[in-house]
Amino acid sequence: MSASIQAKLPDGTVIELESGATALELARAIGPGLAKAAVAAVVDGEVVELSRPLPEESEVRLLTDRDPEALDVLRHSAAHVLATAVREVIPEAGIGFGPAIDGGFYYDFDVPEPFTPEQLEAFEKRMADVAGEGQPFERQVVSKAEAEELFSDDPLKLERLAEFSDDEVISVYRNGPFLDLCRGPHVPNTGSLKHFRLLSAAGAYWRGDEKRQMLQRIYGTAFFKKQDLEDHLHRLEEAKRRDHRVLGKHLDLFSIQEEVGPGLVLWHPNGGRIRHLVEDFLKKTLIEHGYELVFTPHVTQEELYRISGHLEVFQEGLWPVMEDGGDRFRMKPMNCPHHFMIYRAQTHSYRDLPLRYAELGTCYRYERSGTLHGMLRVRSFTQDDAHIFIREDQIEEEYNRLLDLEDYLLKVFGYEYRTALSTRPEKAIGDAAIYDAATERLGSVLKARGLDFEVDEGGGAFYGPKVDILVTDALGREWQGGTFQLDFLMPQRFDLQYVGADNQRHNVVVVHRTLLGSMERFIGGLIEHYGGAFPLWLAPEQVRVLPVSEPSAQAAGALVEELQAAGFRASLDDRDTLGYRIRSGETQKVPYLAIIGEREAEAGTVAVRKRGAEEKQVVMDRSAFVERLAEEVRTRALD
Template sequence: MSTELIPIDVCSADGLRINRHSASHIMAHAVKELFPDVKVTIGPATEEGFYYDFDTEKPITEDDLVKIEKKMSELIRRNTPFVRKLMKKAQAVEFFKNLGENYKVEIIEALDVDEVSLYEEGGFTDLCLGPHVPSTGFITASKLLKTAGAYWRGDEKNKMLQRLYGTSFAKPDELKNYLDFLEEVKKRDHRRLGKELDLFSINDEIGSGLILWHPNGAIIRKTIEDFWKDEHIKADYKLLYTPHIARINLWEKSGHLDFYKENMYTPMDIDGVDFELKPMNCPFHLAIYKSALRSYRDLPIRYAELGTVYRYERSGVLHGLMRVRGFTQDDAHIFCTTEQIEDEILTVLNFTIFVLNTFGFKDYDVYLSTRPEKYVGTLDNWEISTNALRKALETMGLKYETDPGEGVFYGPKIDIKVKDSLNRQWQCSTIQVDFNNPERFDISYRGADDKEHMPIMIHRALMGSLERFFGVLIEHYGGAFPVWLSPVQVSVLTISERHSGFADEMSKYLKSEGIRVEKDTANEKINYKVRQSTVKKIPYAVIIGDKEAESGTISVRKRNGDNMSFQSKEEFLSFLLKEIKGKI
């Protein structure tokens, strides 16, 4: 039997995956040497590194990570080869039973194969398809990062395991760059900044995944909502408000009870009728459309709502603002004729790019998802809608990737993933064509031929959800929001108490013109006050001393440390308003 060897560049995507999977194997070996009673489960490579889950009675601590890294270094220095072995299924089951590795036994018994693949290095054998690097010495730049909990097979009914995360690169300088990146990510973590800047909190007494918006966060939310509403009115959308609950029959009719039941909450009995917290806004918009007779002359009809929805998310996936149980979608539904699809999609795309650019997102990746294996609607409608989405992207000159078969069951879609200041990708905007709900709800319009026709429905979200979008904004700006979004736009600071009068006058003047102001006339040194203003990431600090109080000139310090001066409060106000209006 001949074997074909295919060289793989260690710096390629495949090379990096093999490197990381091998590092995961070495980490498991190190853990077993240090803690022989630990049972191993699975340890795959990931986009950012690798992890391995262990069943251990005694938690592995941060201090233990240092010991494990030291043992890994020792195993790497030994430079022992990775050797693949094929073993009959029954023999492999017996082999791991003798080792006491019951998780491996469970995995093997579930496999529909005659033989399994094992890899051995230095006396440690793991169930693995491979491939691996030739020997442990090929792992030259690895680092363990953190520990976390994880349920076996991701099921909350199973035992909680301990997950160890690490990463590995082909070259030490690549590892250093990545660790520097992680430090920057840590600094920008929206959960940390949310607390430091008093933006939001999550209270266990209220419930996991439910957000409390503090005054600083709430004023940013109001600013976002006001901009969103104003721009939608300009774009000829009709704003809606809909209930938070509805009879369960509505969710049966829409299909949500069939497709999203596991993400919906337990129905509540009201007067002997089951009601359900809404997981989506769509059925309400359909009901409003259906509340009157519609003509082709009325179309397109564009409904928009900042609608709060509720979805059950497992506790293990909840993550600050990014994954919550109650959130507000910037939702919109467009009802149009088949002939209007292309123009509407083009209009929505332009609107989406405008909104993302306004919030500072200039880079994004675009994906076109086409018909999946299971779908509803006619092939003609799928072709018309997919072509309309594609043509709109091409008309705008947007580069995009096609995701074959990744559309939703009711129609094709466009997804736009923004890139933040650290070049991380975030799913925000989506445009989806729907043939399903118009048919389920039996909506129609009277055409020019005086006959009833079914409109096409376009689902559209620009930001996704306010909570998640806010979290992305916090991390994108590192909490240092542009002036128009900052909860406090100007701090007025006095050098001594005798300057309080002018500080009051300045504060009232700016507030009367809509500027968000915080005044600090406390008996503290000015350097301390400036430092506090900078820590709060307030864009501008007006410093008032004898010179300013006597001459009426304005001395301003930017949060980056640069100094500015203005001849009068009117000149400073004009500068501020221009920056706010331009959303610079």
């Protein structure tokens, strides 16, 4: 057997096959069950379809519906099926790209009108037919000239083809009547697509460029299992219900108004109350943990950002220049240089370090209007920012402190999280050995804490490695939480030094760190995490007192006063009927409704309805109620 190939499986077994054998034949050689379950294969690190011949020697992992990579293959294949359906209904529709994305897939079409919901329904039906037909996905390698011929009616595909070099391996895929320019891979045939749904349609610029034509994008999702699709659709519903823009309006927390400007948030009293409570808690905590609070202006000489290098690398994020005579000013995009200037204003000894300067610093960044999103992507934000000045030998201790503090804060707000370590990118400036040694030290800190962290190879900044905290919210979605960024470069640029025990001047190491991120993003995220039902300590309105009828109004008023005197945010609602008041309190997500009728007024009790509690109503002594509230606030209890 001279012509044979060897495929090495993940467990180390090597299987010998005849030359030209495919991944599917490998699966068959292992067993008929696997051959049936296999969806695609990973060959030498690359996901390919089962019909691809294997190279002479390779490492192969077969993918079944249990592997996350297989889901992407299914979803991308679903995009082809969608395009097949759209082309059958609208043969002249131009086709753009159709990738798998987080949570599903999309496909862009060049059509004169936006799609209607009725059209989406029709496409979905047609997709089910295409899937039912089990059309195989057939790969064909073509020359550039052949490809141009095949897609001569498709200007978008021709534009893409024009970017390929002449020796590029160009593949096209056919399923049934539909042909697409695509690198693959796909599932063996359209029959794998059983559980899918088209979700929405929206305009999208060709290649994301605002200057190009607007295409119509259809979003969809697909899963291998029916239950997974149902769970996903349920989560999408829940996400819609918790959308911070919807809740922000409903609960009167914030607004963004055209007259003020896109991406510029107005905090209403209710949102302002929440923000104040978060900031107040944060500042007190920071002071307890050895931070100093500093304040810096919103406008700054551009020169400062020339020294820091941001003028060069961060040009697009800066607001335009404001000229004053010969001086050029910018809105502040970040607080770092200001904190450096504060540090530099004094001489520091090795004994003074670490020095921790914290600021809830408002910054301004130019974001394209198309990328803005409620409170989560804005043009003005207040960063929970700090710069910590340490000696090189203090890196481990300071990172341990940061991780402790972050752990404490995230638990208070009820977030789970994981950590990631970003290592040296190619564009790094300065001594690679120092960078790598520091990265290793950060890795050791994480390991010593027993954290199961992810390594983001090359994901570090050009001036130093960082530790990222990724939080998971109540819907299982991940957000960027804290970032602890080590910096060896800025101390050189800004001359940040300390006098050592040897009486010599040495450069400090800077840690740029945020624990919560910006107040806008953090509180926007909290609104969705809690679904608007803020725990008692953060609720803008904590207790609403409802008299049953006229005779109990006085007792109700007295309870409101008593609660306010004890420091609680309480109000009286005597509008309309009791039923109306209860419903109103519930839809406003007030944590406690305290109902007082004549019986309660006489007995000095109150009928308490706790938001979301199983037991509808509990009668208790007023003093016990106040104590319970105090305890819940003191412990910052989550619901």
